Amino acid sequence: MTLSLRFRAAIVSLALLGVFLGVWHLATRGGGATATMSPEYAKLMGLTATQGKSAMPGPLDVGAKLWEHLKRPFYDNGPNDKGLGIQLAYSIGRVGLGYLIAVIVAIPLGFMIGMSPLISKALDPFIQVLKPISPLAWMPLALYTIKDSSISAIFVIFICSVWPMLLNTAFGVAGVRKEWINVARTLEVGTVRRAFTVILPAAAPTILTGMRISIGIAWLVIVAAEMLVGGTGIGYFVWNEWNNLSITNVIIAILLIGLVGMLLDQVLARFTRMVTFPE
Amino acid sequence: MTDKFISIEGIARRYPGAGGGTTTVFQDFWLSMARGEFGCVIGHSGCGKTTVLNILAGLDEPSEGTVIVDGQGIEGTSLDRAVIFQSHALLPWRTVLGNVAYAVSSKWRKWDRARVKAHAQKFIDLVGLTGSEHKHPSELSGGMKQRVGIARALSITPKIMLMDEPFSALDALTRGTLQDEVRRICLETGQTTFMITHDVDEAIFLADKIFLMTNGPGAVLAEIVENPLPKERGRIDLHRHPYYYALRNHIVDFLVSRSKSFAAEVTDHDPRHVPTVRPGLGEPVIVSPPRVVEPNPAQSVAR
Numbered sequence: 001m002t003l004s005l006r007f008r009a010a011i012v013s014l015a016l017l018g019v020f021l022g023v024w025h026l027a028t029r030g031g032g033a034t035a036t037m038s039p040e041y042a043k044l045m046g047l048t049a050t051q052g053k054s055a056m057p058g059p060l061d062v063g064a065k066l067w068e069h070l071k072r073p074f075y076d077n078g079p080n081d082k083g084l085g086i087q088l089a090y091s092i093g094r095v096g097l098g099y100l101i102a103v104i105v106a107i108p109l110g111f112m113i114g115m116s117p118l119i120s121k122a123l124d125p126f127i128q129v130l131k132p133i134s135p136l137a138w139m140p141l142a143l144y145t146i147k148d149s150s151i152s153a154i155f156v157i158f159i160c161s162v163w164p165m166l167l168n169t170a171f172g173v174a175g176v177r178k179e180w181i182n183v184a185r186t187l188e189v190g191t192v193r194r195a196f197t198v199i200l201p202a203a204a205p206t207i208l209t210g211m212r213i214s215i216g217i218a219w220l221v222i223v224a225a226e227m228l229v230g231g232t233g234i235g236y237f238v239w240n241e242w243n244n245l246s247i248t249n250v251i252i253a254i255l256l257i258g259l260v261g262m263l264l265d266q267v268l269a270r271f272t273r274m275v276t277f278p279e
Numbered sequence: 280m281t282d283k284f285i286s287i288e289g290i291a292r293r294y295p296g297a298g299g300g301t302t303t304v305f306q307d308f309w310l311s312m313a314r315g316e317f318g319c320v321i322g323h324s325g326c327g328k329t330t331v332l333n334i335l336a337g338l339d340e341p342s343e344g345t346v347i348v349d350g351q352g353i354e355g356t357s358l359d360r361a362v363i364f365q366s367h368a369l370l371p372w373r374t375v376l377g378n379v380a381y382a383v384s385s386k387w388r389k390w391d392r393a394r395v396k397a398h399a400q401k402f403i404d405l406v407g408l409t410g411s412e413h414k415h416p417s418e419l420s421g422g423m424k425q426r427v428g429i430a431r432a433l434s435i436t437p438k439i440m441l442m443d444e445p446f447s448a449l450d451a452l453t454r455g456t457l458q459d460e461v462r463r464i465c466l467e468t469g470q471t472t473f474m475i476t477h478d479v480d481e482a483i484f485l486a487d488k489i490f491l492m493t494n495g496p497g498a499v500l501a502e503i504v505e506n507p508l509p510k511e512r513g514r515i516d517l518h519r520h521p522y523y524y525a526l527r528n529h530i531v532d533f534l535v536s537r538s539k540s541f542a543a544e545v546t547d548h549d550p551r552h553v554p555t556v557r558p559g560l561g562e563p564v565i566v567s568p569p570r571v572v573e574p575n576p577a578q579s580v581a582r
Contacts, residue, residue, distance in 0.1 A: 177368075179364055179366055179368035180368060180370060182338055182362070182364070182368065183362075183364070183368050183370070185337075185338060185355075185356045186336060186337070186338070186356045186357075186358075186360070186361065186362045187356075187358060187381070187382055187385035187386070187435070188356060188357065188358050188385060189385050197381065198370065201370070201372045202370075202372075275372075277371045277372040277415070277417070278371065278415065278417040279371045279416075279417055
């Protein structure tokens with residue numbers, strides 16, 4: 001019996017998921033030591049102390065809660081109680097805006113760096129110093145100068161996603177094959193037309209790879225940024241639920257962050273495939 | 280040399296060498312070709328053949344001297360001079376039609392889509408690629424890719440076609456077929472062509488004039504060999520022609536020995552008046568200018 005590799009891999013994946021959920025369920029089933037105490041005291045102590053229930057929610061708890069969230073993703077009961085859909089939408093909106101600004105800045109600038117050795121050498125020291133700075137280190141400066149926490153978060157997304165795009169664009173543009181440039185030269189193709197008809201398509205796969213790295217970093221950073229700036233977003237939700245001691249909601253949020261991150265990556269991967277040319 | 284359609288006048292190429300000096304690849308290089316001629320440059324690697332072609336194309340600049348084409352000094356690249364690259368240099372994200380159409384629309388910017396397409400199609404048909412218009416270069420064999428390169432160069436109806444070892448990356452069978460195609464097209468269209476090659480038989484089959492270059496650095500154009508074979512020559516029975524071996528031996532002798540010793544042996548070489556040789560049934564005959572080629576005992580030179 002030879003099934004396709006994909007099918008067999010899917011079976012193994014499902015089996016691993018089952019094992020993981022099973023172990024999780026067994027580990028959190030409870031049965032810990034219970035102490036005898038007066039009923040009043042027991043009320044204060046909660047189920048962990050009185051019935052030996054694990055403090056960690058089991059997969060069934062998480063599943064039930066997740067179902068609840070999925071049924072009402074967009075409810076809004078005031079600042080500290082919003083549906084997960086709303087929180088995710090805030091985060092995706094911030095990432096999208098910061099990322100878009102980064103694209104608008106990084107790609108033209110990367111083109112200039114890639115095409116001009118002078119600009120490349122002149123800007124290199126700045127890029128080398130700015131690139132390794134943790135995006136969150138900019139946060140206080142951003143809050144001080146911008147004075148708006150939401151825009152500061154967008155700025156942080158911008159600053160973290162700009163570097164991979166900038167460097168990849170410059171690298172891709174500088175690495176366009178000499179013979180393709182020579183084809184354009186012998187055909188007397190002007191600079192602008194050459195940039196769009198030869199350099200851009202030739203460098204597109206490298207540029208898109210940079211954009212894919214950037215969206216991954218942006219999604220990593222938004223969670224941390226929102227924990228700092230507060231108010232809305234999935235990062236704030238995680239922190240708020242931690243303060244509420246709702247581990248169930250924290251686990252759900254972690255799961256959703258992973259899923260959204262994967263989706264964003266897949267979208268960029270698809271774009272990358274669209275512009276990749278076989279040689 | 281009455282009609283100088285292409286005239287390379289005293290060009291030189293120098294590079295800054297090690298220790299502050301300069302390395303001269305070639306200097307005082309003169310060459311001219313008439314309209315409709317097929318010229319082939321043969322020489323060993325490093326003699327600057329490709330540099331001469333790149334200068335002629337406008338992709339490179341000479342350290343000294345000028346190149347005049349059709350009465351005008353060249354400045355940079357031009358749509359009048361199409362280049363067929365050794366590596367075919369097709370844009371891999373464009374189809375066959377897209378690659379040719381790119382050249383067509385670069386030459387005639389005001390043409391509409393349909394006109395560009397029809398014109399490009401004509402040249403795709405000419406090189407025998409009908410039916411493969413919508414394939415990408417990665418789906419084509421090496422020979423087909425080079426056919427696209429030829430179609431692209433021809434489609435802009437250039438005054439000169441420049442070919443830098445266009446068939447050297449192809450297998451022998453494909454090379455033969457493409458040589459036939461190029462010869463047919465050049466005869467049909469009267470295309471002036473300048474080609475670089477390593478292949479003696481390719482030069483004999485295709486060229487009207489074969490330019491022999493000595494070894495670099497300090498390479499010179501040693502001799503112009505006029506092809507004595509008839510215009511209507513076929514690749515298959517080429518070697519049966521009585522002049523074939525005289526011609527071939529002359530070129531091979533040059534490449535094997537004289538290209539190395541030329542600078543030492545010939546002291547009165549005038550780069551502006553390079554001797555033209557026409558190998559025939561007997562010994563090679565110098566047709567112009569009346570000047571001693573070299574004191575080679577194997578070839579008594581008729582004066």
